[in-house]
Amino acid sequence: MNIGDVRSLLLRATNLGMTQPEYLYIVPDIEGFEHTGLDVWRRNDSNDDMAREAFRRVMLVLIKTPSHDSFQQMLHRLNELMFGNKTSSYVTATYNDEEIEGSDTTETSAQQYILNGYYNCFLVYLTAVNDTLTHGGDIRDGQTFIKKIFNRTYLVGDEGEFKITAEGNRVVDMAVADMVDEVLGQFQEIGQYEVLTRNFTLNVNYQKGWPSGNTYVLSVPLCGYSGELCHNEPLSLQLAMGVSFVIILLIIAMVTAFIMRLRYLQRIKNLNWWSIQAEELQAVKIPTSRSVFNTSSNQRFTNASTMSEVSLTGRDHSMYKGTLVHMHLLASNNIRVNASLLKEFQMIRDMNHPNLLRILGACLEGERKMIIVEYCPKGTLQELLMDQSFKLDILFCLCILSDIVRALIYIHKHPLRVHGRLTSEVCMIDSRFSVKVGYYGLPTIYDSVKLLSKTQRKENDNLWIAPELLSCTGRATQKGDVYSLAIIISEILTREEPYSNDKDHMSSQEVLNKIQENFEPPFRPTVSAPKEMAIIEHLMRECWSSDPEKRPSLNRVHNIIHGLMMKNNQTGSLVDNLLQRLEKYSSNLERIVDEKVTELKQEKQKSEELLRQMLPASVADRLKAGLLVEPEFYDCVTIYFSDIVGFTDICSMLEPVHIVKMLNDLYSCFDGIIEHFDVYKVETIGDAYMVVSGLPARNGNEHARQIARMSIALLDAVSNFAPLDTPNKDQLKLRIGLNSGPVCAGVVGLKMPRYCLFGDAVNTASRMESNGAEMKIHVSNSTASILQEFGHFVLQSRGTVEIKGKGTMETFWLLSEKDLSSPVTLE
Known part of the structure; x- marks a missing residue:
């Protein structure tokens, strides 16, 4: 079909209103035109704009011809031999190892299509003749000759091919072209259909879709080609019905929106239990000493002011509703409150356990964003363990482990299922020396931003992560929490950071690499526990096994620790444990006070001696008095x-x-x-x-x-x-x-x-x-x-x-x- 005829047909269809989106014209390009990238509608006349709009409803079906250089060069030379003028200069080209001479002219698309057909005909005929003569046949035997042609694949050049089936039908590949660039109005090939495999492949980058939008084009328009399927109501009646329908829809939409709004506000009120405004927080000054012997009753808070008036830099405490709280300042300002984050807050809302650090809420508005948790005056477990002046006996160690295990058991039974970030830095010590495990839940916040506090995520935090989780980005597991518990046990036994001996001659990354390697025994912290802690040391080594399945369950860990506590006359009552702890701490405090007093006396003697050397003794005595x-x-x-x-x-x-x-x-x-x-x-x-x-x-x-x-x-x-x-x-x-x-x-x-x-x-x-x-x-x-x-x-x-x-x-x-x-x- 000539493309000019197609243009005329589409212009006529436009005048008849038949180029709307519900119409699609599939045009077979029997001449073999190469329309890819061409504005085939353009004739540089007054109808170009109308033609371009009409061609938007056109899809071209093309016969695929070989596009490799040798085939195109052969067609070019044949065209020169057949249609070129005799005065043109002749050149020689090679196609299928044969030389073809011709003049240097340019063929039209129609000529190319005809030459392709002639070439294929001669290729089929000569192939059959050659095959018949090779096998001693007679080319005048039509029945035998035809069998040599049918059910055969023919190679065209170096890359192309076509097939003649057993029924004598020529099988060729097809392509589909569409006006992809509607601004310039150029057609491009959007897909290919392979006849042999009956497979249609659409180009990955094609995004336009059907001319009518996302819906398929119907075989017949809704109102028919002439509108005979639609009743022609008076315009005024149609308008009245349309307006009434729109008004009814608006009323229904408004009522529905109002009801949904009420439900939404109620739901938001329930979902936003965690939201805390910056004005509700008051800055306070607390004693800088983090000694484990300071009690909250001895602390005095002064200079209260709203957090909106005070810079939060370097501060991590404030007053909220008359209660001292701790703030985890967040380093990122890109935290958005979405459905996922609300769901995470809803999940931790009802989490309540004496060994869990209670999350009071969050302030995610303004320049400063923070998580608000209950205040623990004794700092972190890691700080307690690093304080060598504080003496830990086996009973206190067992109480620490018991608190952590009870918190993990609660988390594992909760829908949260896993902690995933357990280290000695996330275990806080309250005023009663109970351990409270924090930093649970809220993966959107804790896993995506860094904290502006001592518990900042850093490379050393990976030392608590199980080896099977270091080498992948998968989710945390309950067995991984058991491994992290084992590393904390090693800290309690050694009173040092994990792998502190190894990090003297290795970097943290080198330590992590050795942890992931399959050594036997596995590479773990060096621990030498006293005899009375031998059972705990054995439990620790079970918990950090390289095989997650060989690690004990938390219930078994709890039973072992509870048995040791009973063996050492340590009851399970929180009050009794607290009283026993206070007695221990009182004795420990008296010992430390005596040591400090002795040191003070020695320093005083040194100062007096130095003063006597600087001044006469009598003068120095008067100054001291x-x-x-x-x-x-x-x-x-x-x-x-x-x-x-x-x-x-x-x-x-x-x-x-x-x-x-x-x-x-x-x-x-x-x-x-x-x-x-x-x-x-x-x-x-x-x-x-x-x-x-x-x-x-x-x-x-x-x-x-x-x-x-x-x-x-x-x-x-x-x-x-x-x-x-x-x-x-x-x-x-x-x-x-x-x-x-x-x-x-x-x-x-x-x-x-x-x-x-x-x-x-x-x-x-x-x-x-x-x-x-x-x-x-x-x-x-x-x-x-x-x-x-x-x-x-x-x-x-x-x-x-x-x-x-x-x-x-x-x-x-x-x-x-x-x-x-x-x-x-x-x-």
């Missing part, structure tokens, strides 16, 4: 100053660390010496060393003799000091100055208070040192006069010396002490 230390005037004291000769040059030759070590060794030696004299070391600044005698306890004129004897002892110690690590192995040399006179002394400063001396006598002592000589004791006239009164110190006059700021002064060298009735002994 909270008394004011008034500045005090002293008529006469003796002041000692010394420094190291050439200290600057020494610093340039030694590393800083060596200088510090040298000064530390030197002054440690000095400190040991001055302990044998009635003196007080005021301070050391760099290489300068300052000592005084005669304060704060007055000692008459004894201060001069004490300082003099000390100076001689220090010079003797320096002369025996080890040589320095310098190129010349220099020996330390000291320069000493002494002066006696009145001073004022007092405590200066609040932080790091210093006992300071003020007066001209201090400056004079410093001048004696700076104007002295190496390895000599330079004393002022005032000090020399006091020493001469004792009669056993050897002094040599230096004469008059010009002292900066003092003018001319007569000074002396202290050489030694003679005629000692009680010589100084240094220990």
Whole structure:
């Protein structure tokens, strides 16, 4: 059928109203046109728009012709030989190993179709002739010749083929084309029909469907081709009936919607039991200490304000309806309240067990989203186990395991069926030291978002997951909960995190890989339990078996634990267990308090000793007593100053660390010496060393003799000091100055208070040192006069010396002490 005739027919059908969606035109393309991607309706005239709309109701049935290159090239050359002008240049093509010459022209689709038919005819005829002659037959024997043609498949080129059946019918494949691109109006092949297999294959990307929409096209229109099957009512009556019908439908719809709305609101009220507004939560401040000995009765909450006014960052507690609650802050803002989430909340609504962490609701509106649960002041089980100051005995361990097992048994009997996220971090400890298992249910929330809390899902959490669940993304199982319980038992027995010994030399991922491998025995935490816990250890190893079927049931685990509790006189009563626990904790608390008091006393002694080293003992005692230390005037004291000769040059030759070590060794030696004299070391600044005698306890004129004897002892110690690590192995040399006179002394400063001396006598002592000589004791006239009164110190006059700021002064060298009735002994 010519496509132009089809276009004319469809234009006429449009004028008759027969191109509506209820019509479909199936057009056989007997000419073999290739319409894929072509706007076959276009003629560039005024009817193009009408034709394109009409062709939307058309499906083309095409005869599939071989499309491979060799076949198309052969047809092209045949077309040139048959229809091309003789002046065209001739080229040679190969088809089925035969060369065909022809001119270089382009054939039409009709010519291609005719050439294809001619080629197939000659192929059939020549194949039969060749086969007949090969077998010694006579091609003039028509009956035998026909048998060679029938019931045979013929190869067309390298890829195509067709068949002639035993009845002599030619079998060819067909294709269906539709206007897929309605904007450009182009047809594309949407499916293929294989005659031999009678199989029609629709292209995967074809989404348009029937021209009438999702319904099939009827054989006859509802009202017939001429409308004879429909009664023609007056237009006004039809309009009235239509309006009445619409009004009735609207009334019914409104009543139905109202009833459904009432039911919906009632249902929503029941479903939204969990919804908590941010304004209902009040921020509180609680003690930061998480010690297991703190009780809720000792906590005080202050600065309450609505959660809408306070940032939640870093806070995980609040007040809700007068009760302290814990908030699990969620890291994702993409949590949508849908039917699935409502169903999950409805499932956990009635879950009530003394060992389950009660979920009070959730706040899923606003920027901050959180799950609200009851508050457990003792923290998590993992925190309790990591607190080495808290002693766990076998009875307490059994109570912990009993609480966890009872919670799991309840969950497994509940429609929830499985926990799936059991770790020691999800087991909370309440104020009565009962374990409450949390993070159950709500897979939409817990499995899809991370928690902004200590129970955040992380790589280490997989250490509690059974090996058969690590290697797949399947759902959690009850046997998997038993495995997780075994890992918690290992934590209780070792008081360490799972695989803590292995993670010293392996990463968490390497540990997980070894868990999944089929070792015998399986790779599990290293546990060495005490003798009294041997049964629990054996139970633990059964629970973490690699074969889920070999793991014991929770009922059996509960029976074993209950038997051990009865054996240890641990009753099953919650009140009795609590009283026994409190007695244990009271004794434990007393022991810890005694230890802390002892440590406090030791630290106090250290602090007092340090204070006495910084200040005179009498001054330190007054400061400790909270008394004011008034500045005090002293008529006469003796002041000692010394420094190291050439200290600057020494610093340039030694590393800083060596200088510090040298000064530390030197002054440690000095400190040991001055302990044998009635003196007080005021301070050391760099290489300068300052000592005084005669304060704060007055000692008459004894201060001069004490300082003099000390100076001689220090010079003797320096002369025996080890040589320095310098190129010349220099020996330390000291320069000493002494002066006696009145001073004022007092405590200066609040932080790091210093006992300071003020007066001209201090400056004079410093001048004696700076104007002295190496390895000599330079004393002022005032000090020399006091020493001469004792009669056993050897002094040599230096004469008059010009002292900066003092003018001319007569000074002396202290050489030694003679005629000692009680010589100084240094220990």
